[in-house]
Amino acid sequence: LVDATAGHALLSFMDAYSGYNQIFMHPEDQAHTSFITDRGLYCYKVMPFGLKNAGATYQRLVNHLFAPLIGNTMEVYVDDMLVKSRTADQHIPNLSAMFTILKQYKMRLNPTKCAF
Template sequence: MLTPKDHKRASFITSDSTFCYVAIPFRLKNAGATYQKLVDKIFRPQLGRNMEVYVDDMLVKSKEALNHVKDLEETFTVLRKYRLKLNPGKCAFGVSGRFLGFKVTQRGIEANPSKIKAILDTGPPTNINEVQRLIGRIVALSRFISKSAEKSLSFFKILRKVKNFEWTDECQQAFEELKTYLARLPLLVKPSPEDTLYLYISSTSQAMSSVPLQEEEGTKTPIYYVSKVLNGAESRYPPIEKMALALVITARKLRPYFLSHPVA
């Protein structure tokens, strides 16, 4: 609900009179961000554990079918507490499917095959717009790609020379290596409650990367890959400061995991 003092800021004029919204309408510029902050706050104990939320898209996930009713009960308790309502026609239960472009199954989180195919089926870019489109597709899959910033570095360099497009041998090699990697993307897992996460961090002169892993029966499996191309100032940091920067970026991006699990 909007506070009374903000009603006038959400007013609109009709042929009859001037009216004010008492609840925030979605078409306001900051409505989506405001709502996202709300759901992040009220579902914080569940995020990354048994729930994912993006604005008004909500996914309750369970590693085992026997726990699903309990996870749903926890979610509906929060919904009732904050008087949030769901549209029954848009709800589905006991299914595996895509959420925000990812395929969620009992085994874990898989990349959307159509997004992988979009890169595998495309040829080398011939202009700046096609390079931008390629980078956008890589970013959409970045959580599944180890050191994605390093793998895409030659593509980012092209964007710095907008007037002089050149697809070099280095770009072609990186493109082919990326396709080879995409053909065998790893399965990401949901960490079990209270499990210790093992964080691995690396940095180069131009990029940083990290990945939290979960260990089960002596095998460590990835949870989420994080990567970033360093800007001019960041690239000049001493190695120890680059590692610290990588830790800060990872902690901010994967905050729900850091809050609900010990990290080693």
């Protein structure tokens, strides 16, 4: 990430709000996350933290969602996102492109961990 920011005048940092929990599990895979409590049998409907491949699955998803922007105006590492711009005039359109994708896929950010 450090090398990718070289030559960029403006950087904005964003953090996905409970990133893994924004990813719905495939219905057939939900049974594999089942657990029992004194109140009954439950399973996860969203990807929980702690699954063996959760990090890789999440990274693959965000790489796919932001593919048109990664390496150009954006970098993504798991649930941390960085929008970069060489000039101030470019920064708002670059942020807008990222927000458009977030809105399209109904992904949420954690405002307390974002810096613009």
